[in-house]
Structures are given as C-alpha cells and as structure tokens.
Amino acid sequence: GAGVSQSPSNKVTEKGKDVELRCDPISGHTALYWYRQRLGQGLEFLIYFQGNSAPDKSGLPSDRFSAERTGESVSTLTIQRTQQEDSAVYLCASSLSDASSSIQYFGAGTRLSVL
Amino acid sequence: KQEVTQIPAALSVPEGENLVLNCSFTDSAIYNLQWFRQDPGKGLTSLLLIQSSQREQTSGRLNASLDKSSGRSTLYIAASQPGDSATYLCAVPSAAGNKLTFGGGTRVLVKP
Numbered sequence: 001g002a003g004v005s006q007s008p009s010n011k012v013t014e015k016g017k018d019v020e021l022r023c024d025p026i027s028g029h030t031a032l033y034w035y036r037q038r039l040g041q042g043l044e045f046l047i048y049f050q051g052n053s054a055p056d057k058s059g060l061p062s063d064r065f066s067a068e069r070t071g072e073s074v075s076t077l078t079i080q081r082t083q084q085e086d087s088a089v090y091l092c093a094s095s096l097s098d099a100s101s102s103i104q105y106f107g108a109g110t111r112l113s114v115l
Numbered sequence: 116k117q118e119v120t121q122i123p124a125a126l127s128v129p130e131g132e133n134l135v136l137n138c139s140f141t142d143s144a145i146y147n148l149q150w151f152r153q154d155p156g157k158g159l160t161s162l163l164l165i166q167s168s169q170r171e172q173t174s175g176r177l178n179a180s181l182d183k184s185s186g187r188s189t190l191y192i193a194a195s196q197p198g199d200s201a202t203y204l205c206a207v208p209s210a211a212g213n214k215l216t217f218g219g220g221t222r223v224l225v226k227p
Contacts, residue, residue: 004158006158041219042204042217042220043204043206043217045214045215055213056211056213056214059214091158091159093159098208098211098212098213099146099208099213099214100146100208101146101212103149103161104149105161106151106158106160106161107158108157108158109158111156
C-alpha cells in the first residue's frame with residue numbers, strides 16, 4: 001500500500017475485555033514497530049519486529065500485551081483484560097531496514113479508550 | 116540510557132516569523148536523528164532524517180542542523196505559516212537500531 005495502515009482508527013472497550021489492533025506496513029518493509037502515546041505524554045516503544053521475529057519485546061508493559069507478525073507483513077497487537085491505564089493511541093511504524101539507517105513511517109494510530 | 120529533551124514544550128509565534136525548535140540528547144553515539152510532525156489526532160509525518168555524518172539537512176522551508184558532540188539538533192522553519200501549527204518531535208535510534216527514543220515534543224502555534 002501507499003502508507004502504513006492501522007485499524008480500527010478508534011476502539012472503545014470495557015475494562016476486562018480483550019482487544020486486537022491491526023497494522024499493515026508498507027510493502028517490502030522488513031522492520032515493524034509498535035509505540036504507545038498516552039494523553040499528554042511522549043511516545044513509548046512497545047515492540048520491534050524484524051521479519052516475523054520480535055528480537056525486542058522490552059517495551060511491552062505487562063504480560064497482558066502480546067504481538068505477532070505474519071508473512072513479514074501484517075502485525076496484530078493484542079491486549080488482554082484491558083485496564084483503564086491502557087487507554088492511549090497505539091501507533092505502528094515500518095521501515096525498510098532497522099532504525100539505525102532507515103526512516104520510520106507511521107500509521108495514523110488506533111485510539112483505544114477503556115471505560 | 117538515551118534521553119531526548121525538547122525545549123520549549125510550547126511555542127506561539129505570529130505568521131511570517133522564523134521558528135527555531137531545539138532537541139538535545141544525552142548519548143552522542145547516534146546513527147541519525149529524525150524530525151517528525153504530528154497533527155492533532157493524527158500519526159507522525161517524517162520531515163527530515165539527518166545522518167550522524169551530516170551537519171545539516173534541508174527540505175523546502177525546513178532546515179535541520181546536527182551537532183553530535185554537544186548532543187543537539189535544531190529545526191528551523193522559515194517564514195512560518197498557520198499551516199505549520201502542529202507538534203514537532205525529534206527522535207534518535209537506539210544503539211541496536213531496534214527503536215526510536217522520542218523527545219516530548221514542541222507544540223507550535225502560528226497565529227495569522
């Protein structure tokens with residue numbers, strides 16, 4: 001596609017429910033990243049994929065968070081048993097190679113609201 | 116641990132003035148530095164990527180400078196327009212190249 005696509009753009013859920021957020025990176029981009037932006041705060045790194053492998057999951061805040069990538073393409077971020085503090089904008093980015101040499105292109109984000 | 120700081124957090128200027136946005140980082144061993152723009156409710160748009168070997172990078176009215184030794188980058192926007200109103204973020208990659216560390220951003224308002 002022309003850019004990084006994320007769905008849904010907005011998600012409202014009840015505390016305790018599971019949610020899945022989807023990211024379609026730019027075709028051919030081997031690196032994929034998830035970040036989180038809480039209201040009024042900076043961007044926090046969550047996880048990095050190189051191909052279908054996740055060599056760095058260090059940013060995932062708890063074991064309720066997981067992510068996978070298939071076909072070196074689509075990635076899904078899953079949050080189980082959502083809590084109110086999970087409310088944030090979840091941003092996905094992709095790049096040709098890793099961050100040391102390539103521009104990261106971001107999607108528009110998924111705004112998650114946990115009631 | 117790399118830390119990235121942007122000061123000021125907010126800036127308001129009249130249309131036509133030049134904008135100067137500052138970014139500082141604690142670890143000077145960086146591969147590159149990237150400047151982004153974020154509009155309310157939107158994702159990030161990459162503006163400029165300046166490699167560690169470069170002193171500056173230009174794109175239209177935008178010019179970014181990099182001084183690795185002092186841990187600073189500056190984004191200049193010439194002849195500001197109301198459409199330049201947005202939050203500007205700088206970011207540097209980690210040593211492993213697996214993520215970006217972002218500054219807190221500078222929220223810019225250009226008044227007509």
